[in-house]
Amino acid sequence: MDRKFMGIKRLVIPALTGIIILSQIVTLKATTEDVAAFIQDVGEIKVEVYDVEEIDETNKRAAEEREEVRLDEEEDVVNIYRDNIKGQVETQNISFDDVKDGDWFYNDVLEARAKGLVVGVSDSKYSPNTQITYAEYLTIISRLIDAEVEFREGSGEWYEKFIDSCREKGVLKDNEVIDPNKPITREKMIEYTCKALDIEPYDSMEVIFKDVDNKDASYINAAFDNYLTEGSGWAEDGLRIFGFGETATRAQLATMALRLKNYIKDPGWFMRVKAHERQEAEKLYEINKPVHVNGYVVPGYLYARYVSKSGLELESIDMDLNAPVVGKSENVKMIEDMLSSKFSEESVSQMMGAISKKNDNSADFQEVLHLEGYRVVIDAFAGDNCITVTVIMN
Helix, strand or coil: CCHHHHHCCEEEEECCCHHHHHHHHHHCCCCHHHHHHHHHHCCEEEEECCCHHHHHHHHHHHHHHHHHHHHHHHHHHHHHHHHHHHHHHHHHCCCCCCCCECECCHHHHHHHHHCCCCCCCCCCCCCCCCECEHHHHHHHHHHHHCCCHHHCCCCCCCCHHHHHHHHHCCCCCCCCCCCCCCECEHHHHHHHHHHHCCCCCCCCCCCCECCCCHHHCHHHHHHHHCCCCCCCEECCCCCEECCCCCECEHHHHHHHHHHHHHHHHCHHHHHHHHHHHHHHHHHHHHHHCCEEECCEEECHHHEEEEECCCCCEEEEEEEEEEHHHHCCHHHHHHHHHHHHCCCCHHHHHHHHHHHHHHHHCCCCEEEEEEECCEEEEEEEECCCCEEEEEEEEC
């Protein structure tokens, strides 16, 4: 249709009861001559003609507003859930010396313990990185899907009644042979989880996890779409990493036990909460994802680009490290690896030596190193208990 016509806001045409009668004529597939004859016989009415682009824009704004309301509601649901769990943990005074605030599994372990799904290896230790066996995971599944399993008579090993229960419920095939004491892999844990929840495997070629072949992806992709797994991290190309072939740990046991319990209780509610958490994690990844800077890769949150008033562009890598982090070997290694990809071993040694001084010096200090045509500024701030390393690439 002519856009000029669509842009007209008001148009007066001869008609008395035009809209009703005209619609009837159109319904009867009237010809152009029929419509022209009709117009000559009727009086005059007003017809509103709206711009299609304006309607589209209005609908778009309305959709955006509805999405904002939906996201606010989702956040309220998640916050209420988190507050309830925090209250349970505090009321029961649950803590483990080897489960620290900041560990990815911190909330899951404490919540799982509060709900009686897991126990520590002692009153003060949970041992989150210890491997778990087939028997241990199948026991968790059995207790969640078979209310009668605890009342069964055990005729042999402690785990036999739980494994028998899993066979009866279809988690294990009748002829499937397992070694109960063998460490269980992450992919088998996911397969058994899906079977326990009657989630069918996917027949899809979609690549969600970089380290999972199509032939092994059916249950893993199904679990991902049902928010039962998020994988173990991200590859540099932005694809997720599942951790295929890795042995499951007690930390992961707590996480999966919670997901199983909450999914069984209310799948819709569970997926709403987990969808919100996935969105939060993806936003955080976008902020922190690795960035390629002048020949080496750095975490995104460490990277910044500056443009001076004179128009000269400088790129810098800023590392704000609080004192406890500096002392952690994995963080020091991350920094050393990052710098080693750009500088010589001797230069890196000088930089790391300056960084380590923070642990031995409680006063403010600054050290400037000129290395291989670059200026490296190390600032320590005793009051803020932190150290900043700035590498300026000219």
